[in-house]
Amino acid sequence: LRLRQDFPRADVANMLLLSNPTVAELATHLDSPLNQEQFPLANVEALNGLRTVFALWLVRVHMGHYCPVSANEYEFAWDDENHFWHAVVFMLLSGMSMSMQHDAKTLSSKMHLRAALQYFPVYWIGLLAVLPVEYVPCAFSNEGPGFTVATVSLAVCTVLMQGALPMVIAKVPIMIHCWYLSSQIIFYGLFNRFQACMRRRPCCCGTPNRATMTLAGMCLRMVVISIGLLAIRLVAFLLEWTLGASQLLMGVHFWAPFRLPTFYTGMIIGHGCLHIQLDEGQERRLAWQCDVSAVLILLLAFVPLNIRRGILWWAGEPLLGFFIFSVFRSRSFTSSLLSLKLLSD
Numbered sequence: 058l059r060l061r062q063d064f065p066r067a068d069v070a071n072m073l074l075l076s077n078p079t080v081a082e083l084a085t086h087l088d089s090p091l092n093q094e095q096f097p098l099a100n101v102e103a104l105n106g107l108r109t110v111f112a113l114w115l116v117r118v119h120m121g122h123y124c125p126v127s128a129n130e131y132e133f134a135w136d137d138e139n140h141f142w143h144a145v146v147f148m149l150l151s152g153m154s155m156s157m158q159h160d161a162k163t164l165s166s167k168m169h170l171r172a173a174l175q176y177f178p179v180y181w182i183g184l185l186a187v188l189p190v191e192y193v194p195c196a197f198s199n200e201g202p203g204f205t206v207a208t209v210s211l212a213v214c215t216v217l218m219q220g221a222l223p224m225v226i227a228k229v230p231i232m233i234h235c236w237y238l239s240s241q242i243i244f245y246g247l248f249n250r251f252q253a254c255m256r257r258r259p260c261c262c263g264t265p266n267r268a269t270m271t272l273a274g275m276c277l278r279m280v281v282i283s284i285g286l287l288a289i290r291l292v293a294f295l296l297e298w299t300l301g302a303s304q305l306l307m308g309v310h311f312w313a314p315f316r317l318p319t320f321y322t323g324m325i326i327g328h329g330c331l332h333i334q335l336d337e338g339q340e341r342r343l344a345w346q347c348d349v350s351a352v353l354i355l356l357l358a359f360v361p362l363n364i365r366r367g368i369l370w371w372a373g374e375p376l377l378g379f380f381i382f383s384v385f386r387s388r389s390f391t392s393s394l395l396s397l398k399l400l401s402d
Contacts, residue, residue, distance in 0.1 A: 098340070099330070103384050105402075106395030108150065115143040142369040142377065144237050145319055149378055151241060152323020153330065155248060156255075160331055164248050173242045180217060184232055191231045217242060221313040240316040251321050255328055272339070275329040275382070279375040282318050282325075287372060289315055322374050326382050333386075340387060347383030351391040354380060 164172075188211075194200075196207035213222050214231045220239025244251075293309040309315050335343065354376070357368060368376070384392050395401065 102396040102401040103392040106400035149323035152320040153327035156324035156327030240313040344387040344389035347389035350380040
């Protein structure tokens with residue numbers, strides 16, 4: 058977005074700016090501008106609108122945690138259970154963004170560190186704000202687990218590793234909802250390995266040229282990764298059911314090692330956004346498929362809990378990943394709504 062503001066000229070394609078070009082690449086392009094049609098469609102405004110919608114949605118479904126009295130009074134019940142999948146959307150978007158920005162580049166150690174440290178200042182302010190209500194009662198009241206347990210938990214949370222070590226903070230969940238950032242930081246550290254793996258095995262299903270990425274290949278790769286995640290979730294479910302290991306399935310949801318495949322799925326989406334070429338017929342199909350996916354996702358928010366859990370918990374990544382890709386690469390009605398300035402600015 059900053060590059061778009063710096064280069065408002067229409068002959069500088071969104072897709073070029075999203076690839077994090079060097080100054081030399083931008084200068085070459087500006088000296089000899091290429092036609093916009095030579096770059097794939099990149100609906101950046103719709104993607105920003107999608108972030109806004111899901112951010113607001115995520116705040117709303119957590120109202121029952123932060124304002125339980127008001128939540129019960131106003132019966133904020135629909136979609137409050139199993140709202141994990143909203144966080145999955147942001148993991149996919151994060152992997153997508155990183156993949157597009159560093160498609161042909163290797164992330165240096167300095168960039169790794171800078172990417173990880175950007176979260177800490179605001180996070181530490183929030184941590185200080187909640188210490189009186191989340192740490193002090195646990196450490197100093199008779200009902201709490203005690204000073205030692207609470208302090209160890211606080212130390213883990215101070216370095217933003219509650220998602221990597223959830224068992225340590227189980228009794229003192231300080232800033233527990235920031236578990237997602239633990240996975241994000243670890244993902245930055247492993248990004249180069251994921252990128253190398255994706256380059257070795259491009260999503261080229263249905264094409265004789267293994268260097269040509271296809272939409273079918275991208276979707277197939279997302280499904281394969283989802284099957285692996287499904288197997289892990291099934292094992293956790295069976296252990297929870299047979300051994301009575303409560304919250305094991307939820308632990309699988311936010312434990313960082315089990316979340317990294319979701320970020321990798323986002324990287325596949327970003328790679329596809331840059332390299333998949335669609336003809337006019339494919340673009341039209343993608344547009345109506347985007348609108349159908351949007352309606353399906355909205356309907357799932359209102360269906361009974363077990364149905365929503367069965368679809369989004371067990372196999373949500375491919376559906377959400379395809380929806381994100383279609384929003385970004387299509388001229389659908391959904392994309393046009395999400396592109397409204399009210400949402401996209």
